[in-house]
Every structure is written in structure tokens, then in C-alpha cells.
Amino acid sequence: MDADRIKWNKRFESQDSFLGEHPSPFLAREIERIKSLVPGLNALDIACGEGRNSLFLARHGFKVTALDISDIGLAKGRNRAQTEGVNVEFLRVDLDGHIIKERYDLILNFNFLQRDLIPSEVASLNPGGLLLFDTIMASELLLQTHDPAYLLQPGELHRIFAALGGNILYSEESCSCDMPTARLLFRKKRATPFRPYPPAATP
Ligand SMILES: C[S@@+](CC[C@H](N)C(=O)[O-])C[C@H]1O[C@@H](n2cnc3c(N)ncnc32)[C@H](O)[C@@H]1O
Numbered sequence: 591m592d593a594d595r596i597k598w599n600k601r602f603e604s605q606d607s608f609l610g611e612h613p614s615p616f617l618a619r620e621i622e623r624i625k626s627l628v629p630g631l632n633a634l635d636i637a638c639g640e641g642r643n644s645l646f647l648a649r650h651g652f653k654v655t656a657l658d659i660s661d662i663g664l665a666k667g668r669n670r671a672q673t674e675g676v677n678v679e680f681l682r683v684d685l686d687g688h689i690i691k692e693r694y695d696l697i698l699n700f701n702f703l704q705r706d707l708i709p710s711e712v713a714s715l716n717p718g719g720l721l722l723f724d725t726i727m728a729s730e731l732l733l734q735t736h737d738p739a740y741l742l743q744p745g746e747l748h749r750i751f752a753a754l755g756g757n758i759l760y761s762e763e764s765c766s767c768d769m770p771t772a773r774l775l776f777r778k779k780r781a782t783p784f785r786p787y788p789p790a791a792t793p
Contacts, residue, residue, distance in 0.1 A: 591659075591686055598660035602640060607666075609639050613646035614700050616724045616773050620760075621650060627759075627777065629718040630695035636711065637685060637702035641667025641678060644698075648676040652696065657683040690714040697721045703740050705750070712754045718780040720759075723747060724773040731768050747772040755779055 602608050612618070631652045635644040638656035640663045648654045648671065656678050658664055664680045671678045685704055693716050699708075703725050711721055726732065728741035748761045751774055760775040 591684060594684075594686075595659045595661070598639075598658075599662040602660055602662040602666060607640060607642075608663075609642055609701075611642055611670075613643050614724060617643055617646060617698065617700070617722060620722065620775060621646075623759075623775075624696060624720055624722070625650065627718070628695045628720055629716050629780075632692075632694045632716075633696040633698070634690070634692070634694040634714070636697060636699045636707070638667060638680070638698075639663045639701075641670060641680065643700055644678045644680070645670055645674065645676060647696070647698070648678050649674070654678045655692070655694075656680045657685065657688075659684050695719045699723045699725070701725050703742060708750055709754065712756065712776070712778060715778040717778060719778045721751075721776040721778070722774075723751075723776070724771060727763065727765070727770040727772050729765075729768065729770050732770075742772050747774050751776045 633647050633652040633654045635654060635656040638644045638658045641656055644654045644656035644667060656667060661682055664682055667678065667680045685707060690710050693714055695716050696719060697711050697715060699711060715721060726741060728738060728743060732741060744763060748758065751758055756776050756778040758774060759777055763772045764770060
């Protein structure tokens, strides 16, 4: 939606680094577990903003595709990637109605909520692939400034992923601050190993 692009471009223009240069603490905390579990190194960062998490993954050896609607956010991500000498494919995409066509071993969905995209994210994971989700939940304070459609309800993230054919390896809601957050680490089912029909026993 053009309104989203304009709104986020303004935000990203307003400061050198609107979301900071460090990766999400959840991603930084989980990176070693992620590296030990992922079936491969193809990663997708959904609504990557200025690319703080995409760059972090690239530094950890992932081949990263990063999608966002804001050309300003993407340009900042590309500049940082060039300065750091890492490779990230930053692409301008409107995720509203978007269908993910490629397959990935790891998907990040941080600080962005588009509920109808979640099944498509899971469908585009390779077997055994991981999805990290971390976004804000509704609170009285946030409901004064945010559209409720973009805020999770308590228990909602866990409920969505519990129905999606995999294992929830970690799930947490932190409700004690002005910015309550739900985060979750999901692993798609691995392919069932092929078991040949046992041959008939020889007499
Ligand atoms: C709060 S920022 C999160 C950025 C990043 N995930 C992070 O945590 O650093 C939300 C991002 O969603 C992007 N966005 C909003 N609507 C979008 C849409 N329809 N399609 C693609 N990106 C969108 C914005 O441009 C912005 O970069």
C-alpha cells in the first residue's frame, strides 16, 4: 500500500537509524540454536526495515533476501551492507497480498503483523526450517496510537502457530512493560523418512 510506503519512508528519513543498528535481542539470543537447527542457509527477512536483522544473519553466513515496502529503509540497508562488505538481496515488495514463491530454511518476521501472510511463510519453509516471530501485543497505551489490526492479542501467536504443522520450540509473552511483545520460534515438520515395505521373510 502506498500509504505504508510514505509513512515508513518518513520515519526512516527522520533519523540515521530509526530502529537501531543492533539486531533484535531475541534473534541475537537465539542465533546459536538457529544455526544448529536450520536445514540450510537460505533466509528471508519479512518487512526488513533498515535491515538490522538481515545484516546480522548475513554476518553469520546466511544468504539473505530482505523484503520491505520502504525504498528509504531498503537504501539504508544496502548502504550498510556495502560498507560492511556483506551481501544481502534487498527487494522492494508490498507484502499486502504477496505470495512467497521461493523456499527458505529460515524466515524472520519482526515487528510486522500481517496475519494472512503467516500460512504462506510456513508453506515456504523447507522441511525442518525455522520461523522466528516477534511483534507487539495490544495494551491500553498502544491502542491509543496503533491500529488494533496490527497488534496481537494475548495467546494469539501461539494459537496461530499451533495449528500450522510443526513444533513450537519457544514461545513467550512479555506483558509487564508499555510495549508488550509476543515472540515465538517455530520449526516446520521434517520430511517423514522413506521406509520401504519390509520384504517377505525367506523360508
Ligand atoms: C517496525 S518496522 C520493522 C522493521 C524490521 N523488521 C525490524 O524489526 O527492524 C515495520 C516495517 O514494515 C514495513 N511495511 C509496512 N507495511 C508494509 C507492506 N505492506 N509491505 C512491505 N513492508 C511493509 C515498513 O516499511 C517497516 O520497515
